[in-house]
Amino acid sequence: MSRRLSVVMIAKNAADLLPDCLASVAWADEIVVLDSGSEDDTVGIATRAGAKVFSSAEWPGYGIQRQRAQRYANGDYILMIDTDERVTPELAQTLRAVLDAPQPGAVYSIARRNYFLGRFMRHSGWYPDRVTRLYERERYQYNDNLVHESLEAPQAQVIALSGDLLHLTCRDFFSFQRKQLNYAAAWAQERHQRGKKTSLPGIFAHTLGAFCKTLLLRGGVFDGKQGWLLAVVNAQYTFNKYTGLWALNHGYSEKE
Incomplete structure (x- = not known):
């Protein structure tokens, strides 16, 4: 049935x-x-x-x-x-x-x-x-x-x-970027609430790692121009996540 x-x-x-x-x-x-x-x-x-x-x-x-x-x-x-x-x-x-x-x-x-x-x-x-x-x-x-x-x-x-x-x-790059920024903010808030921390070296290590992983380890180079652009976008997204977490760790906010 x-x-x-x-x-x-x-x-x-x-x-x-x-x-x-x-x-x-x-x-x-x-x-x-x-x-x-x-x-x-x-x-x-x-x-x-x-x-x-x-x-x-x-x-x-x-x-x-x-x-x-x-x-x-x-x-x-x-x-x-x-x-x-x-x-x-x-x-x-x-x-x-x-x-x-x-x-x-x-x-x-x-x-x-x-x-x-x-x-x-x-x-x-x-x-x-x-x-x-x-x-x-x-x-x-x-x-x-x-x-x-x-x-x-x-x-x-x-x-x-x-x-x-x-x-x-x-489909639209700027709409996609806004969504990615919202995801990054939610990710940082969630990790901060769980007591997770990061450092300046950690931010840049994760960012560079995201670029290399997308382009090389995951074969982004075979996706042509879009593969290179996506590697940069993924690195940017990673940078936003970890920088947001770092800012929350240090108590920085819009009010300040």
Whole structure:
């Protein structure tokens, strides 16, 4: 007997992205959208597409918001995706096969093809970029991390699925940079709250390491111009994270 699938996503001001995302999973048994106070037509688009739409304007961080969204789902399995992702036909076929004969207790990883400035990257650590997104609703959920949240399933068997999840990571450079800066700020706040510290040498060591890892160890050089640019972007993101943590460690703030 095939298991029921709930596609779950959190959204905010995603009116331009949502139609294609929803269309790629229209075959699912239900789609749940938890809106985080959108000011555009995100809620209307999701409602007209037949999704079950809920609202929670308070922002507790990505992990807890995903937990909240999952509570509205009723399917046997959860497919957690973002509004800037699309399920390819090959992946949809694979997901249906899993639902027809799932392995109890297992979780499933999906390869993401990440888009950066006109190109779906094939290296640079951005492919296959496997993420664990398909799992049993009653058995697993996401952790509480403010950013870079992940599924809590430490003992579970992880099965890699065929078929890609398209991820429109960077269509507009400045929007992408703003999002990266927000991620860096959340990362620094979270690490600071956990008592983590860094130093000036640590900042520059991590920054240089991020550049070399992207370009050389992860093959970014084979992604052409975008590979070089992404190496710089990753280094910049790392610099922002650790400099933000250093500033918090030393008590620097806007008020000061």
